[in-house]
Amino acid sequence: MEWDWAFVMEILPTLIEGAKITILATFLGSIVAALIGLLIAIVRRSKNRLISMPMGFIAEFIRGTPLLVQLYFIFYVLPDFGITLSPLVAGVIGLGLHYGTYTAEVYRAGIDNVARGQWEASKACNLSPVQTFAHVILPQALPPMIPALANYFIAMFKETPLLSAITVLELMNQARSIANFNYRYIEPITLVGAFFLVISLISVAGLRWLEHRYGRID
Template sequence: MSWSWPFVAEILPFLIQGLWVTVKITLVASALAMVIGLVFAFAKMSRVNALRATANVISEAIRRTPFLVQLYFLFYVLPDIGILLAPVTAGILGLSVHYGAYISEVYRAGILSVPGGQWEAARACNLTQRQTWIQIVLPQAIPPVIPPLGNYVIAMFKETPILSAISVLDVMGQALAQASYNYRYLEPISLVAGAFLFVSLTSAALIKLLERRLQRVD
């Protein structure tokens, strides 16, 4: 099968539309994953044994099971108990929870990197627990973890093709729809691969630039 530029021109608007859906899903899921990850990190470092143990068990369960299985559970199993999620909603929720479990470890590493003297200084200044976290710990813990967080955003973006398994019309979903309808897979899949490669390389370069700037600030 030879390459057909007319076919490319025909399907390109659908792929661009799907790529925009992919980007929006990635951005929303990334924001939610960072919040979920922070909640998990706080819970894992809690002084309450039951809360800490529960957070560790849930986090490990999420990290040790495949994302596709979790996605199927959200989309196909939850309706059996009366919880019906739209494909995009299930995809965003699945991505955010799955990567939130990984991001929690990044946050935890950043928090543990704060010198113990900073905690003691906060106590000496009679700062409350909330003031210690907001004014002392988080401002020092967050900047070092920005590059790893950026890498997880890229990983989430590359994971979105799995959402086509639950009929999300992201860029991969659109490509598969056009390929099956026209019985041509060369152009749609090649264009999707090129789109993912371009966006991933561009994002990685931006993260590298941000990392260098943060190092200069330090």
């Protein structure tokens, strides 16, 4: 089968729409993962073991099960309990939950690296726990964590083809539909690889800049 440039130009707009969904799912999933990861990290630091231990078990369970299984559960099983989500929303939640358990460990390591004296100084200044986290601990803990968090978000982007399993019209799903309809696979699948390669290279360049900018502590 020979490469057909006319066919490429015909399917390119559809693939671009799929790429937009892929990028949107990654962006929204990254926000969810960042927020859930921070919540998990804070709860796991609780001195109350009745709170920290169950959260630790939940995080380990999610991290230890495949993302694909979690996506199927959210999209296909939750409706049996009266919770019906659109494919994109289910995909974003699945990505966010799964990678939130990984970002939680990044947050926890970053928070633990803040000098103990900062906690004591905050207490001496009569700051509340919320004020201490918001104004003292997180501003110092976040910059060194940014490269590691960005790395997980790039990994999330590369896993978005799994969203095709729950009918999200992302890049891979669009390419597969085109290929099956036209019985031509070389052009759509090659273009998918090219899209992912270009976006990944741009992301890696951004990650290198983040490592240079935030990866070192003076």
